[in-house]
Amino acid sequence: MRSKVKITELRDRVTLYSITGYNDAVTGAPKRTFDTTGKQIYAKVRRAIGSDPTAADKTKVVSNFEIMVRIDTITYKVEDTIVYDGFTLYIKDIKQVDIWYQTLICYDEY
Numbered sequence: 001m002r003s004k005v006k007i008t009e010l011r012d013r014v015t016l017y018s019i020t021g022y023n024d025a026v027t028g029a030p031k032r033t034f035d036t037t038g039k040q041i042y043a044k045v046r047r048a049i050g051s052d053p054t055a056a057d058k059t060k061v062v063s064n065f066e067i068m069v070r071i072d073t074i075t076y077k078v079e080d081t082i083v084y085d086g087f088t089l090y091i092k093d094i095k096q097v098d099i100w101y102q103t104l105i106c107y108d109e110y
Contacts, residue, residue, distance in 0.1 A: 003097075003099075003100045003101060004097075004098070005068065005097060005098070005101045007070065009044050009068075010044050010068070010069070011042065011044065012042065012043050012044060012045040012067075012084065013040055013042060013043070013084075014040075014041055014043045014045065014067060014069075014082050014083065014084040015038035015039065015040055015041075015082065015083040015084075016038055016039045016041055016076070016080060016081070016082055017034040017035055017080065017081040017082070017083070018034065018035050018039075018074075018075075018077065018080050019032055019033065019034060019035075019077060019079055019080055020034065020035045021033035032079060034080075034081050038083065039074060041069055041070075041074065042069075042070070043067045043068060043084075044067070044068040045065055045067050045068075045084060045085075046065070046066045046067075046068075047063055047064075047066075048063070048064050048065070048066055049062075049063060049064070062107060062108065063108065064092075064105060064106060064108075065082075065084065065087070065089055065105075065106040065107075066103050066104070067082060067084070067089075067104040067106055068097065068101055068102070068103050068104075069101065069102055069103075069104060070100060070101055071099070071100055071101065071102055076091060076094055076102060076104055077091070078091050078092065078093065078094065079091060082104070082106055087108060088108070089106035089107060089108060090106060090107055091104045091105070091106050092105050092106065092107050093105040
């Protein structure tokens with residue numbers, strides 16, 4: 001089975017920072033802790049327009065990013081951070097393209 005996506009399409013470089021911990025060790029309150037060393041990966045980045053997920057009526061427009069990555073040894077999770085071209089992005093959704101590729105739907109950090 002072949003993929004419709006070609007590995008040569010992954011020309012953009014992004015840095016992934018995975019979540020390493022969810023709760024504060026002292027208070028137990030939820031917080032995000034990201035690993036300190038990012039993983040440089042190749043991706044295909046497409047910028048799009050979407051509605052702000054925090055707006056009640058979903059009419060506020062924000063730019064989001066669709067980042068296509070190859071599935072290798074890295075496990076991508078919602079809320080992981082991706083740094084690309086000076087933007088700090090959070091993964092909000094993951095869509096499976098086929099057995100080799102995933103599209104990460106990301107929003108700017110706010």
